[in-house]
Amino acid sequence: MTFLTKLTTSQQTNHSWLCIGLDPLMERLPEAALAAEDPLLLFSRAIVEATADLVCAYKPNLAFWLAEGPAGLRALQDLVASIPDIIPVILDAKFNDIGHTAAAYARAAFDVLGVDAVTANPYLGLDALRPFLADEAHGVFLLARTSNPSAPDLQDQLAGDCPLYQQVARLAVEWHAGHPGACGLVVGATYPAELAHLREIAPDLPFLIPGIGAQGGSPEAAVAYGPTANGLGPVINSSRDVIYASSGPDFAEAARTAALTLSNRINQLRARQ
Amino acid sequence: MTFLTKLTTSQQTNHSWLCIGLDPLMERLPEAALAAEDPLLLFSRAIVEATADLVCAYKPNLAFWLAEGPAGLRALQDLVASIPDIIPVILDAKFNDIGHTAAAYARAAFDVLGVDAVTANPYLGLDALRPFLADEAHGVFLLARTSNPSAPDLQDQLAGDCPLYQQVARLAVEWHAGHPGACGLVVGATYPAELAHLREIAPDLPFLIPGIGAQGGSPEAAVAYGPTANGLGPVINSSRDVIYASSGPDFAEAARTAALTLSNRINQLRARQ
Numbered sequence: 001m002t003f004l005t006k007l008t009t010s011q012q013t014n015h016s017w018l019c020i021g022l023d024p025l026m027e028r029l030p031e032a033a034l035a036a037e038d039p040l041l042l043f044s045r046a047i048v049e050a051t052a053d054l055v056c057a058y059k060p061n062l063a064f065w066l067a068e069g070p071a072g073l074r075a076l077q078d079l080v081a082s083i084p085d086i087i088p089v090i091l092d093a094k095f096n097d098i099g100h101t102a103a104a105y106a107r108a109a110f111d112v113l114g115v116d117a118v119t120a121n122p123y124l125g126l127d128a129l130r131p132f133l134a135d136e137a138h139g140v141f142l143l144a145r146t147s148n149p150s151a152p153d154l155q156d157q158l159a160g161d162c163p164l165y166q167q168v169a170r171l172a173v174e175w176h177a178g179h180p181g182a183c184g185l186v187v188g189a190t191y192p193a194e195l196a197h198l199r200e201i202a203p204d205l206p207f208l209i210p211g212i213g214a215q216g217g218s219p220e221a222a223v224a225y226g227p228t229a230n231g232l233g234p235v236i237n238s239s240r241d242v243i244y245a246s247s248g249p250d251f252a253e254a255a256r257t258a259a260l261t262l263s264n265r266i267n268q269l270r271a272r273q
Numbered sequence: 274m275t276f277l278t279k280l281t282t283s284q285q286t287n288h289s290w291l292c293i294g295l296d297p298l299m300e301r302l303p304e305a306a307l308a309a310e311d312p313l314l315l316f317s318r319a320i321v322e323a324t325a326d327l328v329c330a331y332k333p334n335l336a337f338w339l340a341e342g343p344a345g346l347r348a349l350q351d352l353v354a355s356i357p358d359i360i361p362v363i364l365d366a367k368f369n370d371i372g373h374t375a376a377a378y379a380r381a382a383f384d385v386l387g388v389d390a391v392t393a394n395p396y397l398g399l400d401a402l403r404p405f406l407a408d409e410a411h412g413v414f415l416l417a418r419t420s421n422p423s424a425p426d427l428q429d430q431l432a433g434d435c436p437l438y439q440q441v442a443r444l445a446v447e448w449h450a451g452h453p454g455a456c457g458l459v460v461g462a463t464y465p466a467e468l469a470h471l472r473e474i475a476p477d478l479p480f481l482i483p484g485i486g487a488q489g490g491s492p493e494a495a496v497a498y499g500p501t502a503n504g505l506g507p508v509i510n511s512s513r514d515v516i517y518a519s520s521g522p523d524f525a526e527a528a529r530t531a532a533l534t535l536s537n538r539i540n541q542l543r544a545r546q
Contacts, residue, residue: 023374063370063378064377066378073339096394096416097336101336104336104337108342124416124424146397152398154397154398154441155396157432159427164432
């Protein structure tokens with residue numbers, strides 16, 4: 001199955017464009033999880049079990065697992081293995097390295113951790129992305145416009161006739177067309193106008209949209225400009241608002257309630273389109 | 274001790290600007306190493322033991338260790354711990370992520386793995402770099418001009434009055450001045466003219482220069498434009514030419530010979546300046 005077919009299927013089966021970011025910080029875990037032998041794994045697995053019928057994807061960010069060393073990486077591997085096969089997993093690692101090094105990262109992500117897609121940074125150009133685009137079962141979401149305050153430092157630099165992040169989208173359109181793997185874009189929901197521009201430039205590219213919730217991003221813009229021309233929905237990510245919905249022993253149920261509220265809100269906006 | 278003092282000291286003590294990239298690929302290891310319980314660790318440790326008096330730094334690239342999963346990350350942790358304290362270790366991970374995620378990466382690098390500095394990608398702007406610049410014992414080398422064929426895709430885009438990679442250097446000058454940690458630049462030796470431009474823009478920034486050897490980069494340009502205005506030498510990296518100098522049981526001695534040849538060549542060029 002291609003990555004895009006898997007994503008389409010999970011969106012339809014769960015009637016959801018919501019993605020949950022599995023980004024557990026040890027110091028924010030509820031006591032109920034800290035008591036376990038492997039707190040990150042117990043916490044994240046409980047959230048997956050409570051939400052697997054509500055999401056179109058999960059997005060663990062490598063940083064939070066790497067911060068716990070080899071045991072953290074093992075926990076991430078076990079977590080990915082425990083996610084139901086129907087739900088695509090996108091490893092948020094923002095990979096960027098040259099030729100044979102990029103190939104080693106692709107092996108780490110697709111073979112060792114077993115995820116379906118990754119995020120990557122476009123600064124090194126196409127040859128740094130080829131290993132992630134090599135087969136149709138996998139995909140890569142390229143950073144175009146990120147959701148952080150310093151994003152304009154480079155991304156808004158005028159490159160020729162348009163800001164750099166729009167150049168990235170133009171290149172991604174070529175790269176998507178020229179490879180078996182799917183090439184999508186990461187576009188922060190905190191910049192609705194930029195989201196609209198990018199959808200114009202890249203009508204067919206899947207969008208991963210972070211920044212909903214804690215970061216103040218707009219679900220309205222994500223729903224308006226997120227879908228591709230042929231109807232593939234965006235992957236709209238929320239992390240902290242969902243996974244830290246409660247710091248009590250009911251953290252998993254609270255995460256389910258938060259995810260349901262967010263997914264319902266997205267679906268209401270879809271119904272109005 | 275600050276990171277830059279540690280680097281200055283190792284350059285003076287070993288009379289060397291050479292850095293060895295510790296990038297072991299399982300399929301390229303000599304049989305002598307493959308027989309060990311932990312081949313990546315045995316191989317890399319043997320190379321460190323054979324070369325620790327010839328280098329100013331070591332640069333393990335995270336990709337090659339991550340490709341072996343949790344055991345690989347454990348091996349990297351053990352390897353870093355075994356490198357003599359006098360030699361700075363630069364983790365080549367090209368980090369790029371926002372606020373609290375960048376902080377988790379900094380913890381992974383500086384606390385869990387115990388390295389002195391990292392490489393990072395500038396595409397997300399300053400707030401993605403702050404955790405790496407937070408104290409003077411650590412540093413970050415920002416990608417400016419990389420050594421791969423697709424580097425021009427984005428890096429040569431005209432941003433205002435100059436190519437994007439030069440804008441990165443201008444920003445890095447500000448960021449270096451405004452933070453306790455050192456902010457340097459990664460500049461591929463495969464582009465001598467770009468190296469010269471960058472040294473003009475950023476006379477005081479430490480340079481990490483990869484691409485010598487297998488990638489065809491010029492040691493002449495690295496020596497000519499690598500040093501800062503006040504005489505801190507560049508970190509000139511070679512990986513494959515050194516670590517794979519022999520595929521036989523003499524791989525560590527062969528790595529020493531290759532490192533010595535390269536370091537002598539660099540020192541001869543320095544003497545002619």
